[in-house]
Amino acid sequence: MAKQKKLSKGQSRRIKANHEKRLSNADSAPAKSKADKWQTDNLGAPENAVVISRFGQHADIETDDGDVLRCNIRRTVKGIVCGDEVQFRRAKVSEGDLAGVIEAMHERRSQLTRPDFYDGVKVIAANIDQILMVSAVLPEFTPSIIDRYLIACEDMGIEPILVLNKIDLIDEQGLANINKILDIYRALDYQVLLVSNITGKGIDELKDTLVDKNSIFVGQSGVGKSTLVNTVLPNAEILTKEVSENSGLGQHTTTVSRLHHLPSGGNLIDSPGIREFGLWHLDVERVTWCFKEFREFIGGCRFRDCKHLNDPGCIIRQAIDEGDISQLRFDSYHRILETMADGRAGARAPRI
Template identity: 35%
Template sequence: MPKRRLSARQIERIKTIQERRRERLATRPERALAETDAEVEPEEGRVVVRHGANLAVENAEGRVVHCLCRQNIGHPVCGDRVVWQRTANGQGVVTAILPRASELSRPDYSGRPKPLAANLTRLVVLVAPEPEPSGYLVDQYLVAAEIIGVEAILVGNKMDLLSGEARGAFEARFAHYPTIGYPTYWISLREPGSVATLSEALAGETSVLVGQSGVGKSSLVKALLPDREVQIGRLSEATGLGRHTTSAATCYRLRGGGSLIDSPGVRSFRLGDISRDALERGFRELRPYLGKCRFNDCRHDHEPDCAVRRAVDEGLIAAERLANFQHLLG
């Protein structure tokens, strides 16, 4: 059956209704603040859930409060430190976003960076025997970590799928990463001790897991958060978000201290446009050789007297890393 076409009047009426809804949503925080006792002092907190216009903010005592966000202060994301004010109904309004120590973002449909999480200290890059790992994708994640100034670690998940020589060969493919300073962990959910070792490495950090689809990110999140359902219940009860809590960007507490941010947006994370200088900084092992090539604009490709290619020939830089640099340089 063909779809019924809307008349111009119907289209205009729908637009009017949508605009009214947007206006009501925009004025909700202002109305809530207007009803608040003027003597209520602003507080600092951290955004632990973000779902549309609804925020769950954790205060200094660990209590979670359902907040709305004031207009024209920007777009808070999970992990943001914010200033908020308690309202008459026992909820709150976020009135300011504090400066971010770090920000993980990905390009939106127009190519502009869209923040996914804030104030991270650790980026956990997952690979697995299945699906076939992409070193090119791994290097994009590591470049992103270098640019935003957070530590990165590499985690090989599902290692129970391999044994003997096959496992040794798989680990050898990534042997150059610990050499250049990226800690590497080989784990399996069937080996609780390996997961415990990773959990210890994340203690005290604010981490996010990234990796291509199928590497077991969701299962690993559950293993790292055995009380995840309890935390979800606590957040749902405090905010009234209910089932949305499981589908929204959420900051969970880790058993050993620290936090793990689980964000749906990370599933489609990709590196946006970056400058050549930023890209060179993103490959940490290139740094000692930058500025030592014959040509200032050396692309480290086929130019003579290239210090970077000389380092590759001497085994000081992995050839595949340079190839990925060239690919990203375009």
């Protein structure tokens, strides 16, 4: 048998266009498209809701009246994530386990993103007011990890809050030494909380910080993030149970972001998969800007391509010598640039 000829690029494009046209026609066919059934008189008036969680082509939502429903998502509505504010129409007669259809998404106030080697920059959650970055005195307090989180927060325009956990595990002298480092961040107007879930120190202040805000916790393994989430959110299963009762479906076992109400007001989005944010998708100039104490000096160096190391006429280097920028943050800046270069190399490498 003769070997089949490979399709040309033009043939491939035409086949793809015809395939998409058939899909479009199928979507608009009254008797053939399941999604089109939602365009009948079976739907009620438009209502507003918040996305509690997203699963494939449907989402769990909570209405303004507090109803928790599972809805289909129209194909024209792209990229819905936990925390999105949407407009939906309730089904007068439910289609199986789905109670309505999401038809539009309101403009986001903010969005939490992270880079992905395969999909580019992915949105993880929407309308976040603050990110609580949890670190701990043990196994190791690492300022460079804090700086990575801060770059991500500054880039996304979301307020960061530094939470130092497990302070019961260190003596007064050790805590005093860490506080000297944290004073660098306090001087930059970053909020810092010192907490212990064992002694209860700082827990009330932590809870007060969450009131009337949409918050999310991030932190590496071992820092006690999950324990803090359980402390501020003792009834984390409430919305999950309501969804199961209303839809007849069990809880999904995949690790997805889920929005919960806090007892004192506000919401917490629990996203188990978020431990840190990759930065390799950012350019060097953006990272420099995300170090907020660098901003007033940007553009003042003698050379436009200044690397801010030992370059002659570097105004940032001069600011360090004069005590306007901390050496610790400056060193962290260059370490982060080195790891970003490694990350870009990994992104370009072929995936096996």
